[in-house]
């Protein structure tokens with residue numbers, strides 16, 4: 001596939017993309033892919049991220065404007081939606097690519113959660129989707145047939161110990177997507193989550209043991225781990241009209257990880273490990 005050429009899948013569509021920090025960010029790749037496919041959009045991130053991130057570079061590259069917003073603050077969210085309406089008009093697609101756990105940053109295990117910090121994790125990583133959609137509905141900001149996507153992780157269904165309270169945040173995020181999906185469907189608005197494999201981004205690599213999780217997923221997935229660019233292409237299809245009847249789904253974008261029990265690679269490596277343990281004993 002020639003990545004430089006688009007297919008016009010999003011021609012004429014207007015969007016809002018939250019969560020691009022640097023070129024490793026999944027949202028960054030989504031923004032570039034949406035531009036390639038003909039969309040116009042607003043970029044948003046937390047005011048502090050605008051200071052140390054590289055969002056202006058992406059805005060220049062994609063001819064977009066930036067509106068800062070801390071997604072935990074409902075007033076800022078309403079201003080973001082209002083600003084988007086003013087700058088690009090009614091919205092056809094939204095990408096929620098926002099997540100952060102202070103527990104992961106501070107390496108605090110699940111058994112020792114601090115409830116103030118848990119509230120922050122849930123507010124930033126899950127409740128923010130509710131706030132964005134509530135503000136969109138209140139301001140009548142979505143076009144009929146719009147597509148809303150939030151990025152999730154398989155930790156919503158299976159427990160990954162080092163992901164601590166983000167396991168819970170992703171479960172809540174997926175539930176909020178289903179709840180809004182059911183309520184907005186009468187206007188043919190779709191709300192889905194994309195459950196992406198471990199990806200080498202700022203948020204991803206901040207998780208202790210990330211490299212092991214990444215390699216395990218790479219070896220278990222028959223197709224290997226999809227990159228942020230692969231994820232961006234998948235998001236484009238979900239923003240496009242071609243997927244207009246898909247809603248309230250958590251869609252695994254993981255190279256087959258979720259369905260595979262074990263792989264030949266892993267069997268081989270475990271057998272080798274066993275042999276070396278036996279020869280050392």
Ligand SMILES: NC(=O)c1ccc[n+]([C@@H]2O[C@H](COP(=O)([O-])OP(=O)(O)OC[C@H]3O[C@@H](n4cnc5c(N)ncnc54)[C@H](O)[C@@H]3O)[C@@H](O)[C@H]2O)c1
Nearest residue numbers: 019021025026046049071098099151198199201202203204
């Ligand atoms: N990287 C992975 O392995 C992986 C796998 C599956 C899902 N995801 C999800 O993808 C999404 C994007 O993450 P990423 O991996 O691209 O990393 P990233 O660090 O590039 O993106 C996370 C973004 O969240 C933003 N953010 C944090 N607090 C905020 C706040 N209060 N207000 C507004 N924005 C805020 C950050 O500034 C950052 O841009 C997240 O939801 C993440 O959980 C990531």
